Amino acid sequence: MKRTLLWRWRSNPLRRRSDRVEAWIVLATWIVALVGGLVGGEAAGAAMEDTLSTRRAAAHAVSAVLTENADGSPALTGDGTGGTVQAKVRWTAPDGSTRTGLARVVPDGAANTSVTVWIDHEGDLVRTPPTAAEARLQSTLTGVLVAVGIGAMTFGCGWVARLRMDRERMRDWETEWARVAPSGGRT
Known part of the structure; x- marks a missing residue:
């Protein structure tokens, strides 16, 4: 046929x-499926x-200091933290004040070790922004x-x-x- x-x-x-x-x-x-899609x-x-x-532009990296020893091994949570652990850190905010908080750091970090954390324009900790490729x-x-x-x-x-x-x-x-x-x- x-x-x-x-x-x-x-x-x-x-x-x-x-x-x-x-x-x-x-x-x-x-037409709607192709053009609209x-x-x-x-x-x-x-x-x-x-x-x-905008998220990448709003965050910037600063140096912080571990105030305690970081755990030795990351928990297997599958939450995309990339093998990091949470530890207490101290950093200086843009207004000059000293702040403390929990940040994701590499395992086995010793107290008073320098680490890099990401903060916003108010000096609060934020998640690491995605790279341009991500x-x-x-x-x-x-x-x-x-x-x-x-x-x-x-x-x-x-x-x-x-x-x-x-x-x-x-x-x-x-x-x-x-x-x-x-x-x-x-x-």
Whole structure:
């Protein structure tokens, strides 16, 4: 059986109004899925890149001193801390005041050892900001996820619209069949 390209758009005396509407739904679904996915993914990726860039700009590294010995081995938590442990540190804030707090440091650090911590403009400890490569990867993955999500949602909506049209066509067909062959086709 030969399939005809763009069969939905061909002129045919048996083509119903619902067939034309379905053809437009399919076309609109593809356009919105592709263009909407690309635009949405690009926007989400750019927004994530801006957020991470702002986070990197707001934090800066300062030297701190361990006030106690750090634990010898990191807990296996799988939380992405990269083999570090928490220890109490002391650092000088931008306003000149001395502050203390818990920071992630390498294991087995001795008291009074110098370590690097990240603080914000108020002098409070913050997590280590992502590197430019990590931010780029996270932004790309966010954009891809949003693009796929928009595409999937659009295809799902198109599928539901076509399903409803199919059900309506079946009801119309049953009604017409009941009118033409009231005995159910038996003679």
